[in-house]
Amino acid sequence: MAAAAARGCGGVWRRAWQRGAGGPAPRGQRALACNVRAGAVPAGKSGLAPWVPVVGLEIHAQISSNSKLFSGSQVQFAAPPNSLVSFFDASLPGTLPVLNRRCVEAAVMTGLALNCSINKKSLFDRKHYFYADLPAGYQITQQRVPIAVNGSLSYSLCIDNKMSQMVTKTVRIKQIQLEQDSGKSLHDDTRSQTLVDLNRAGVGLMEVVMEPDMCCGEEAAAAVRELQLILQTLGSSQAVMAEGQLRVDANVSVHHPGEPYGVRTEVKNINSIRFLAKAVDYEIQRQIEELESGRTILNETRTFDSKLGCTVPMRDKEEKQDYRFMPEPNLPPLILYDAKSLPANMNHQQVVNIDWIHERLPDLPSVKRAKLVEQYGILPEHSFTLLNEDGLTEFFEDVIKQTQMKPKKVIGWILKDLLSYLKQYSLTVKESPVSSFLLADLLNHLEKKEISSTAAKQVFAELWKGEGKTPLEIIKEKKLQLIQDQKDLEQICQAVIDGQENEVMAIKAGNRKVLNKLIGLVQRETRGRSNPVLVKQLLEKKLSE
């Protein structure tokens, strides 16, 4: 039995490598880049050279657009079957494609955000295959000259799940192409019939092809997560994987350093980022085991079974396909302009002007993170967490606007308290029962030293119940205000001192640590309503008397 289930990038390949030839790992290999901490790799049993996994991704992102790529039909998730189908979508004879400008702009935005060069002239092609949910018998795509090429995507990931150890990597983007989505086939095996829903047929897709620059599931997952954030920031795709707006196919192979790439498999049907990491790691491990057992890897399509946590070969109905690509004769070349080539009498509404779009790109996640770090003095890893949760950055910034508390302190409340409650109850930021206003209100009470932070946590827990009470009401109801009357507090302190002779002796003998116990006792006596700093001062004063 080979290495156990994959846990993180470092984990898997170290295990895999452990069975390798040993000695220092070869420098400059991809695996090294991945296995950041893998310096020297211990010798393995099999005596084989180490394995270098290679992972490339093909990502289909559904363009967020009111209408389809080549027809006026509406785009909407979960509409009644076949309710969003134009004559063209159903491939009625004689209908012709008319390119949707919004889809072109979305692809240009995405291309620019991924540092691609945008082709001023791109072409459309037909890709032929017979399938029930492909009414025309071909898909219109961009095989020869896609709209954007040669880009890159930087993404960060943490080592061994430690937020404090983040590394940034880059994957090259080969191209982005515009193409049509297919419909959906629903196979009813018991009645041996297939039902076809064409609502999705013809919806605009951007296919983002990532070069095989990754080497483990976690890298693939981090790259896709960053892409997802970018798409969502741009608004070019809603990129919700669960709704099929972002579909990821992974190409996986393994080889020995210095040797050509191995035979690759394609893993499909990965419907969450978590499963992507699992699927890729499983597939790498499977290939290594196959090869080490003397078997070969087939160039095949596999599907990820999320329940079993493994990849299985897809029943390949259609062997090797020849797609018989052909230029789409009904669409002239797609011509884009920039400020230089823009004809004098045209404006950005008549043609697509790349520069015009470039100037209006929103801040990308990487820029947003840098700004958060700089503006609020928070840690870089905190900025990642803020952006990773939809709406959390806005929540954080809203709280900051409404409170005098320093952002560095606010971030703790956001990440430790709010976020863990959200996770615990599986809620999104939007669904949080504690609004940014309430949290800010609570933090203001804390900041004004009206309550202790222990009490603040209690108030937060009460607020979470969503009973419509304000923090002040809860504070009053639960009598959580700090004891403002110093005489009262002095009396309590005196009572504690009087009751703890041994401890007092110890302190007086020089054991200052014991003082904390007394502070704790005072806190208990006041049920958290005393200011620990003040209590400490009072106790020290009384003990030195």
Place this chain on the structure above:
Amino acid sequence: MMGNTMSLVSAALKEGRVAPTELCQRCLSLIKSTKFLNAYITVAEETALKQAEESEKRYRRGQPLGVLDGIPIAVKDNFNTAGIETTCASNMLKGYISPYNATVVQKLLDQGAVLLGKTNLDEFAMGSGSTDGVFGPVRNPWSYSRQYKEKSVPKSHSEDKDSNWVITGGSSGGSAAAVSSFTCFAALGSDTGGSTRNPAAHCGVVGLKPTYGLISRHGLIPLVNSMDVPGILTRCVDDAAVVLGSLAGHDPKDSTTIQDNFKLFELPNLTDVSKLSIGIPKEYHAPGLSSEILALWSKAADLFKNAGAKVIEVSLPHTRYSIVCYHVLCTAEVASNMARFDGLEYGHRSDMNKSTESMYAATRREGFNAVVRGRILSGNYFLLKQNYENYFIKAQKVRRLIANDFVKVFGSGVDILLTPTTLSDAVPYTEFIKEDNRTRSAQDDILTQAANMAGLPAINVPTALSERGLPVGLQFIGRSFQEKQLLTVAKWFEKQVKFPTIQLEEVKRHDHGVFQHQKSASFL
């Protein structure tokens, strides 16, 4: 009345000499009595009469929509017509009723034209005879003309008199026959390799193939998207110009139509051709060109020369590769375009239900004739990864060379090219079917096809009757989007040659007025 040009009938409608409903009824009864021609697949009697009534109301109010209002027209059965069957003469689409009108159909209806019905063709417009559709061959009206009957002597007594009928050419043979037999005043065809001009020549009518991109293809069931153009069949050049004016211009539903606005034009009466330069491409002296047509061609060239035009021989060296190049490009697009006919969304579906794949296969085998299946097979072969470079890419390059030949010739100062439209006059059906569709198409498209490769406008002008009493036409090819110049020259030529009117017994019974305008002098 029935044999008149559209322009004359339009004037008669305007002046109230004839009512749209009366005109429509006359056409409908003529369609019935010429049913043996098999020109129509569907006659839309009811809707036609309704449209005629609407038109009549407009005329009564004094608000006709224009020259086309009340004019009975016919449309080739590969244009979508809402509510009227669109079959492409194929089992695949038998009974198929489209939910929308082709842009050209809509434009004609919007201008008040009365749609009589859908005309016959070769299945999916693949052919040059109008003999290969599921509804049977179209018969050339001239087979029944006095002119033909007088000149063609039955070879033997045993031969049935009826077996001498000649083909219309194709694939828009139904439309050509409809215009030629006076059952309508104008008809739409489609032209991919000559499918409008070829039957126009054989049926003695004007057949215009406009510049690619000038008229919308939306709703035309495609043969070769990069070459298809809706064609116009009329009785005279002026009528073709009128119909062209009503159809031309950008269509947001067809991204390959030109963006510029089309400027309507009226054809001037050319009196002086001395500034014209007429090119005679030597390559059109093709093998198989009948001596009769060759003589006619040079006579036409002399006509221009004698009228003062400059007539020069020019060369289009790559034209000889046109047919083989067309074969690759056409079949490749056919293979692609026909992929949608899988029996799922519309059209014929086989009862075979073992699996989706077997249902596809059976549907397509039952739905398409051998010609269509053959083209699908070759097209898919040319598009295979291993063949793509050697066939498709090469054919595209050759296509560019063919187009460049025209650019060079027009760049050298030639205004219009004059060529034959067909190699010979129409052959009898029995003769025609001795060769298979592929051989026939390759032979017959040879003179018309290069214009489609280059996207150029071209027109057949009926020129004379052959020794057998059948029509022969000549073709003019013009510069891209220079339809006005092309038609002006064609009109001048038309006026010189005085092509005779068909003398049909059938028509005579229906309309005595026809022969009043009979022309006595003819070109030959």
